[in-house]
Amino acid sequence: MLDLVIKNIGELVIVPRGPIGGRSMHEVATISQAALVVQDGRIAWFGPETNLESPRECHTVDAKGGCIIPGLIDCHTHTVFAGTREGEFVKRLQGKAYAQIAEEGGGIRVSVEAVRGASCEALIELTLPRLQRMLLGGVTTVEIKSGYGLTVDDELKMLEAVARLKSFQPIELVGTYLAAHTTPREFADRPDAYLDLILDDTVLSRVRDENLAEFCDVFCERTAFSVEQSRRVLETAKRYNLRPKLHADQITQIGASILAGEVGAISADHLETIHDAGIAALAKAGSVAVLLPACSFFLGVEQAPARRMLEANLPVAIATDYNPGSSMVESLPLTLGIACTQMKMTPTEVLVAATANAAAAIDRHDTVGAIEVGMQADLLVLDVPNHHRWMYELGRNCVRLVIKKGEVVVGEA
Amino acid sequence: MLDLVIKNIGELVIVPRGPIGGRSMHEVATISQAALVVQDGRIAWFGPETNLESPRECHTVDAKGGCIIPGLIDCHTHTVFAGTREGEFVKRLQGKAYAQIAEEGGGIRVSVEAVRGASCEALIELTLPRLQRMLLGGVTTVEIKSGYGLTVDDELKMLEAVARLKSFQPIELVGTYLAAHTTPREFADRPDAYLDLILDDTVLSRVRDENLAEFCDVFCERTAFSVEQSRRVLETAKRYNLRPKLHADQITQIGASILAGEVGAISADHLETIHDAGIAALAKAGSVAVLLPACSFFLGVEQAPARRMLEANLPVAIATDYNPGSSMVESLPLTLGIACTQMKMTPTEVLVAATANAAAAIDRHDTVGAIEVGMQADLLVLDVPNHHRWMYELGRNCVRLVIKKGEVVVGEA
Numbered sequence: 001m002l003d004l005v006i007k008n009i010g011e012l013v014i015v016p017r018g019p020i021g022g023r024s025m026h027e028v029a030t031i032s033q034a035a036l037v038v039q040d041g042r043i044a045w046f047g048p049e050t051n052l053e054s055p056r057e058c059h060t061v062d063a064k065g066g067c068i069i070p071g072l073i074d075c076h077t078h079t080v081f082a083g084t085r086e087g088e089f090v091k092r093l094q095g096k097a098y099a100q101i102a103e104e105g106g107g108i109r110v111s112v113e114a115v116r117g118a119s120c121e122a123l124i125e126l127t128l129p130r131l132q133r134m135l136l137g138g139v140t141t142v143e144i145k146s147g148y149g150l151t152v153d154d155e156l157k158m159l160e161a162v163a164r165l166k167s168f169q170p171i172e173l174v175g176t177y178l179a180a181h182t183t184p185r186e187f188a189d190r191p192d193a194y195l196d197l198i199l200d201d202t203v204l205s206r207v208r209d210e211n212l213a214e215f216c217d218v219f220c221e222r223t224a225f226s227v228e229q230s231r232r233v234l235e236t237a238k239r240y241n242l243r244p245k246l247h248a249d250q251i252t253q254i255g256a257s258i259l260a261g262e263v264g265a266i267s268a269d270h271l272e273t274i275h276d277a278g279i280a281a282l283a284k285a286g287s288v289a290v291l292l293p294a295c296s297f298f299l300g301v302e303q304a305p306a307r308r309m310l311e312a313n314l315p316v317a318i319a320t321d322y323n324p325g326s327s328m329v330e331s332l333p334l335t336l337g338i339a340c341t342q343m344k345m346t347p348t349e350v351l352v353a354a355t356a357n358a359a360a361a362i363d364r365h366d367t368v369g370a371i372e373v374g375m376q377a378d379l380l381v382l383d384v385p386n387h388h389r390w391m392y393e394l395g396r397n398c399v400r401l402v403i404k405k406g407e408v409v410v411g412e413a
Numbered sequence: 414m415l416d417l418v419i420k421n422i423g424e425l426v427i428v429p430r431g432p433i434g435g436r437s438m439h440e441v442a443t444i445s446q447a448a449l450v451v452q453d454g455r456i457a458w459f460g461p462e463t464n465l466e467s468p469r470e471c472h473t474v475d476a477k478g479g480c481i482i483p484g485l486i487d488c489h490t491h492t493v494f495a496g497t498r499e500g501e502f503v504k505r506l507q508g509k510a511y512a513q514i515a516e517e518g519g520g521i522r523v524s525v526e527a528v529r530g531a532s533c534e535a536l537i538e539l540t541l542p543r544l545q546r547m548l549l550g551g552v553t554t555v556e557i558k559s560g561y562g563l564t565v566d567d568e569l570k571m572l573e574a575v576a577r578l579k580s581f582q583p584i585e586l587v588g589t590y591l592a593a594h595t596t597p598r599e600f601a602d603r604p605d606a607y608l609d610l611i612l613d614d615t616v617l618s619r620v621r622d623e624n625l626a627e628f629c630d631v632f633c634e635r636t637a638f639s640v641e642q643s644r645r646v647l648e649t650a651k652r653y654n655l656r657p658k659l660h661a662d663q664i665t666q667i668g669a670s671i672l673a674g675e676v677g678a679i680s681a682d683h684l685e686t687i688h689d690a691g692i693a694a695l696a697k698a699g700s701v702a703v704l705l706p707a708c709s710f711f712l713g714v715e716q717a718p719a720r721r722m723l724e725a726n727l728p729v730a731i732a733t734d735y736n737p738g739s740s741m742v743e744s745l746p747l748t749l750g751i752a753c754t755q756m757k758m759t760p761t762e763v764l765v766a767a768t769a770n771a772a773a774a775i776d777r778h779d780t781v782g783a784i785e786v787g788m789q790a791d792l793l794v795l796d797v798p799n800h801h802r803w804m805y806e807l808g809r810n811c812v813r814l815v816i817k818k819g820e821v822v823v824g825e826a
Contacts, residue, residue, distance in 0.1 A: 086760075086805035093759050133809070298807060300754045334747070334808040341713045346506050347499075392499035394711060395747040395808070396546070 003058040004038035004377070004406055007049055010065040010385040012036060014046075017370040018356030019288055022310025028348050030386075036068065038377040041406035045373065061413045063381050066400060067390065069351060071140030071378030073358035073369055074332045076269050076290050076319035078178075079134075079144045080127050080158050083114030085324050092299070108148070108182055111324050115148040115158065123161040124168070130322075130330055131171050136410055137333050138399040140378040141172040141369075143319075143362050145217055147181030150194075152203050155179040159212035170409040174362045177213040177242060180233045182224050191225065195233060204240040214363065215266065216242035220256035227259050234263045243363065249273045261285040267317070267361040272296060272304045279312045288361040289314045291353070292321035293338040294329035306343035317357040318350055337394040347391040377406040416471040417451035417790070417819055420462055423478040423798040425449060427459070430785055431769030431778040432701055435723025441761050443799075449481065451790040454819035458786065474826045476794050479813060480803065482764055483782055484553030484791030486771035487745045489682050489703050489732035492547075492557045493540050493571050496527030498737050505712070521561070521595055524737050528561040528571065536574040537581070543735075543743055544584050549823055550746050551812040553791040554585040554782075556732075556775050558630055560594030563607075565616050568592040572625035583822040587775045590626040590655060593646045595637050604638065608646060617653040627776065628679065629655035633669035640672050647676045656776065662687045674698040680730070680774040685709060685717045692725045701774040702727045704766070705734035706751040707742035719756035730770040731763060750807040760804035790819040 012034035016027050036046040037058075045052075054060075088106040092098075101107055115123070127144075134142060146158035155177070162175040179198035187194035197203075207213050216237030220230035224247075234244035244263045248256035250270035260268035261281030268282055269290040282289055289309050296303045309316050320335045321327040329335060336350040345353070359369030367376045381401035384390050390398050402410035425447035429440050448462040450471075458465075467473075501519040505511075514520055528536070540557075547555060559571040568590070575588040592611035600607035610616075620626050629650030633643035637660075647657035657676045661669035663683035673681035674694030681695055682703035695702055702722050709716045722729050733748045734740040742748060749763040758766070772782030780789045794814035797803050803811050815823035 084802060084805065086799070086801040089753075089805045090759055090801050093753055093757050095757070294807075298754055300757065328805050329807050331808040340502075340506055341711055344506050344508070344713065346503055386499070388499040388503050389497060392497065392502045392741050394707075394742050395744040 001040060001406065004061060005052070005054055005058045006036045006061045006063055006068065006381070007052070008065060009034040009036065009063040009068050011067040011387065012046060012371065013067065013069045013351065013387050014371050015070050015352060015356050015369070017372055017375070018365040019315030019360035020352050020356050021313035021315055023313045025348050025352065028352060038406040041377055043371060043373055043375050043377050046371065059413070061381070061401065061408070065385055067382040067384055067386050069380050069382065069387055070355040070369055070371055071380055071402065071404065072138045072332050072354045073141040073362070073364070074134065074139050074319050074322070075143045075267070075317055075358040075361040076292060076321055077142055077144055078147060078321070078323035079130050079142060080123050080161050081111055081115060081148055081324050082118040082123060082126055083111055083324065085110055088325070089328070108325055109185065111148045112150050112184065116151070116154050120157050120161050120164070123158065124165055127161060127165060128168060131165065131169050134330055134332070135169070135171055135402060136399065137331050137397055138380040138402055139171065139332050140402065140404050141174070141359070141364060143174040143176055145176040145178040147178035150179070150181065150184035152197060155198065156206065156212065159207065163212055170404045172368070174364070175213040176215040176217050176245060177207055177237065178217040180218040180225055180230070182219060191229060195229060199233060199236045204237060204242070207242065208240040213242060215245045217245040217247065219247040220254070220259060221247065221250060222252045222254055227255050230256065231259055231263060234265070245269060249278060257281055260287050266363060270304065271309070272302060274305065274309070279309055279314065282314055283312060288317050288357055290317045290319055290361050291339070291343070292319055292327065293343055294335040295321040295327040297338045297342065298327045298329055303343050306339065306345055310349065315357045315360060316349070316353050317361045318353040319358065333397065334395060337391055340391050341394070347388045350391065351387055377403060379403040381411070414453060414819065417474060418465070418467055418471045419449045419474045419476055419481065419794070420465070421478060422447040422449065422476040422481050424480040424800065425459060425784065426480065426482045426764065426800050427784045428483050428765060428769050428782070430783040430788070432728030432773035433765050433769050434726035434728055436726045438761050438765065441765060451819040454790055456784060456786055456788050456790050459784065472826070474794070474814065474821070478798055480795040480797055480799050482793050482795065482800055483768040483784055484793055484815065484817065485551045485745050485767045486554040486775070486777070486782055487547065487552050487732050487735070488556045488680070488730055488771040488774040489705060489734055490555055490557055491560060491734070491736035492543050492555060493536050493574050494524055494528060494561055494737050495531040495536060495539055496524055496737065498523055501738070502741070521738055522598065524561045525563050525597065529564070529567050533570050533574050533577070536571065537578055540574060540578060541581060544578065544582050547743055547745070548582070548584055548815060549812065550744050550810055551793040551815055552584065552745050553815065553817050554587070554772070554777060556587040556589055558589040558591040560591035563592070563594065563597035565610060568611065569619065569625065572620065576625055583817045585781070587777070588626040589628040589630050589658060590620055590650065591630040593631040593638055593643070595632060604642060608642060612646060612649045617650060617655070620655065621653040626655060628658045630658040630660065632660040633667070633672060634660065634663060635665045635667055640668050643669065644672055644676060647678070658682060662691060670694055673700050679776060683717065684722070685715060687718065687722070692722055692727065695727055696725060701730050701770055703730045703732055703774050704752070704756070705732055705740065706756055707748040708734040708740040710751045710755065711740045711742055716756050719752065719758055723758070723762065728770045728773060729762070729766050730774045731766040732771065746810065747808060750804055753804050754807070760801045763804065764800055790816060792816040794824070
């Protein structure tokens with residue numbers, strides 16, 4: 001592979017390796033009139049362009065005065081799904097409650113039936129254009145959860161789709177086993193029997209042995225799984241090297257973030273109703289707080305208290321939560337714009353949240369999400385001169401080039 | 414011009430001519446498996462495809478089962494501007510008040526200095542790519558205000574840029590004279606002397622005679638112009654056939670919407686703090702209520718009470734308010750998504766708000782914004798099967814073809 005040299009960088013944003021606590025944003029530095037060298041798909045050097053010693057044979061990219069940031073990481077998504085739920089979207093806008101929508105045949109059940117009815121190939125075909133559009137917006141790594149199958153076979157089919165999609169397109173994919181998304185109808189009133197099934201040794205061994213997932217997630221909520229059920233799921237999965245994640249404190253406060261701390265979750269996600277004890281629990285456990293502002297925006301409800309978590313020095317990550325029910329938003333940059341304007345996070349804070357800290361939330365912080373020598377060269381060349389402008393131009397795609405592992409995969413270099 | 418026949422329309426949304434009151438959304442109908450015929454740039458026929466009698470020579474467009482809606486109309490923008498204000502954006506996110514930002518050299522003054530320093534040609538060059546991107550999102554008519562010149566020459570230069578841009582690109586442009594945007598520094602404590610200048614007979618005669626604007630707007634607000642000053646501006650401009658518009662009730666309630674009714678404003682815009690008396694005044698005068706949800710979103714403040722206005726049967730329009738200070742959002746579809754999720758408007762209501770009612774806000778309702786025989790053929794072919802899906806897929810550009818005056822100007826037909 002030829003070396004790649006990027007010149008004429010208006011602002012190089014040096015995001016350090018994550019996790020980065022909310023009080024450490026000063027660790028993010030910038031260099032103007034910078035250059036960057038990539039060797040063997042990794043960052044080999046960066047600094048003021050005047051100090052650049054070009055390798056002999058190299059491919060040169062002109063950043064045209066644009067800003068360079070790390071490739072974005074969407075660390076919480078449900079990108080593999082089938083069917084759409086726009087009817088439910090309209091009913092909600094008209095004031096109908098989720099319970100009533102579910103009674104009228106809407107809700108997650110619609111997605112479950114569509115996914116059960118789709119083959120693995122059909123799921124791949126539906127997901128591929130979504131990933132292609134995400135890439136155009138600068139997303140180079142995506143976590144994808146199962147959770148719409150709700151049978152062993154259908155959950156594994158979803159993870160299989162994620163695994164196979166890795167070879168079809170340049171985005172790096174990370175699978176998460178979320179069979180405990182909700183109790184399927186067939187087990188209505190017998191959630192523990194459903195958990196017996198999805199936590200069976202043969203199932204979890206297969207997930208581990210075929211590398212179908214790296215994480216196990218559970219929806220810990222009054223309407224889904226209790227704290228004790230969630231603990232059982234996550235402690236069992238740990239024995240198969242599936243690291244715990246939680247959908248925590250989204251709608252009601254039942255102690256899910258406390259549980260996240262107790263099980264040593266790599267991340268606790270949602271956190272709209274988190275309290276101080278939950279924040280302390282995450283801080284103590286070193287968990288990443290993954291916030292999903294597009295979900296609250298899509299539902300028209302309160303945002304998570306991002307500033308309180310940043311002030312408590314938690315590492316805060318932001319993801320789209322892209323899914324057909326509560327967050328039909330596939331754009332991570334738009335999600336970051338929502339975080340700026342609705343949660344009062346700064347462009348620097350949301351950049352860290354979607355790179356270094358998002359990487360930490362999926363255990364990739366030693367390879368991606370940072371601009372450090374030795375890190376994988378996942379980089380975006382923006383058509384704006386600084387990363388403040390990138391968020392300020394809300395809703396416009398400012399990405400000119402996407403570089404994945406040192407190769408230009410979007411745009412003309 | 415060859416006739417154009419569009420076949421295989423999954424959903425044709427028949428938006429009637431505006432203005433359409435908030436209680437009349439049932440007047441919007443849909444036809445599935447529809448076709449539409451364009452003759453001489455106008456809608457000549459539409460109905461179920463089985464009833465279609467094709468003209469002999471025609472250009473056929475396959476809608477591929479997609480939805481067809483009228484071209485979008487952005488009826489309140491400041492699209493002609495120079496300079497950017499991302500530093501101010503970041504300061505505001507950090508909690509600084511506008512007064513302090515202005516004291517530190519930020520605020521509207523930055524845009525005024527940049528516009529004064531730019532030639533008409535430079536303004537055209539800056540604005541053209543903005544319009545091109547708006548067109549890609551389906552916007553076929555745009556109103557643009559002056560208001561960053563704040564001298565007679567610079568205000569006319571801005572309107573001149575709007576006028577000249579009409580021939581450079583397909584979007585239909587409508588100019589509005591907003592010299593009374595704020596009092597310029599040179600007239601610090603002498604706002605009336607500034608008004609004398611911009612309301613001078615030679616100036617307004619020129620605006621009228623050279624067709625530089627169709628409307629006169631004023632920022633009626635405690636920090637800008639009082640109700641009596643605003644009345645003077647609008648009553649004077651009326652004598653030159655410039656119809657009144659108002660920036661009303663945005664930050665404080667000083668009776669601007671009442672004034673809008675009294676002067677017979679074609680529209681009252683913003684309305685975040687409107688009260689029942691203001692709503693009654695607009696209803697009585699037949700003014701369109703132009704809401705700007707991207708502005709409230711960008712500033713992170715309360716939205717206008719859209720549902721109250723819809724329930725009072727006002728015709729509600731929605732626009733981007735695209736400007737470098739308070740709404741750096743150039744996407745009208747995104748703005749409509751904000752209106753859905755944050756104001757609880759339905760996809761049908763926002764569609765009417767950005768077509769029939771936006772047309773009424775700029776006196777174009779007899780030519781654009783509706784799907785009726787005889788109306789100008791400004792149409793969008795979407796890649797989604799219904800207009801609910803268009804809003805549900807929040808942040809994704811669903812436009813496959815843009816047709817302006819019967820000609821395909823975006824996409825491959």
